[in-house]
Amino acid sequence: MSDxxxxxxxxxxxxxxxxxxxxxxxxxxxxxxxxxxxxxxSGKSTLLRLLDALYFPASGELKCPFGSAA
Numbered sequence: 167m168s169d170x171x172x173x174x175x176x177x178x179x180x181x182x183x184x185x186x187x188x189x190x191x192x193x194x195x196x197x198x199x200x201x202x203x204x205x206x207x208s209g210k211s212t213l214l215r216l217l218d219a220l221y222f223p224a225s226g227e228l229k230c231p232f233g234s235a236a
Contacts, residue, residue: 169195169196170193170196171194171230172192172217173192173228173229174190174228175228176190176225176226177189177191177216177225177226177227177228178223178225179212179221179224186209186212187209187212187213187216189225190226191226202214216228
């Protein structure tokens, strides 16, 4: 993970029976600007909580500067 700040590979997260993120894959590189846009309930806040290590993925892999969460 040389130039990447965050890498997500097939990350999924669900609240009880409601799927919030379904196999999301993306990479955010150092110096890159990213905008999260979407309707209410589309998973924006959930993604940010995963990136901030407040939540952990139910499946997939998340690599970030402070370690990996699987």
